Amino acid sequence: MKTRAWAWWAASWRATRAARKLLLPRNPGKGRWNRTRRPYGPGCRPRARVSKKKVAQGATLVYLDEVGFSLKGVLRRTWAQRGKTPVVRLPASWQKLSTIGAITSNGQFLQRTQTGAVKTGDVLAFLNHLLKHVTGELVVLDNAAIHRAKAVSAFVEAQDRLSLVYLPPYSPEFNPIEKVWAYVKRNVLGNFCARTTKELRTRLRAGWQRIRYIQLPQRLMAATSI
Structure with a gap:
C-alpha cells in the first residue's frame, strides 16, 4: 500500500x-x-515594435505554427515492476497527421488536423479560418518557410484585417504555441501506440479538448509579453 x-x-x-x-x-x-518575459531576442526588436504598435491599436496577436504526429509514437519514462523492462510495440508505418494551429494573445486556441503534410492551400484555408473566428485586426507571428510562399503573401496583402510578421528562423523559443505541441507529445501521446491514423486523430481530438480545459493557451500568454 x-x-x-x-x-x-x-x-x-x-x-x-x-x-x-x-x-x-x-x-x-x-x-x-x-x-x-522576453518572447523576442535582440534581433527581433523591429518586429517587437511593430507588434506593440498594432496591439496598442487593438490588434490581436496570433502565434502560428505547424507540427506533425506519426504512428511511430513518443516514448516516455514510466513505472514498471523491478526487473521487467516495459515494451512498447509500434506498427512499422510512416503514416502521419499534420496540424496547423494558433494561439492568440487573448487565449484562443485554433487548429486543423489533416492527413499528410500541410501545403500552401492548407495555410490559406487556415488563415481564412482565423479571420472567421477571431474578430478585429490580426497580427500573425510565424517562422515557417512554407508560409513565405507568394500565394500566402498575396492573400495577406489582400486582407485589410491581416498582417504577417516573420519570426527569426530556427527560433521556436519565440513562439509559445511550441509549448502546446510539447505538452501534447509528452502528456497526450506519450507511450500511446496508435495502430492507424484514425486512432491517432481520435487521441489528438481528446488532446485538443484537454488543452482548452486546462486553459493552457491562456496560461502561456499570461507568462508571455510582447
Missing part, C-alpha cells in the same frame, strides 16, 4: 514540475528556470 501511495505522489510531483518547466523559460546562461 505504501509503495502505491509513493508511486502516486511521485507521479503527481513530476507532472507539477513538468508544468512549471513548460511555463517558465529557461536561462541557458545560468542553467536554471527564471521568470524573464
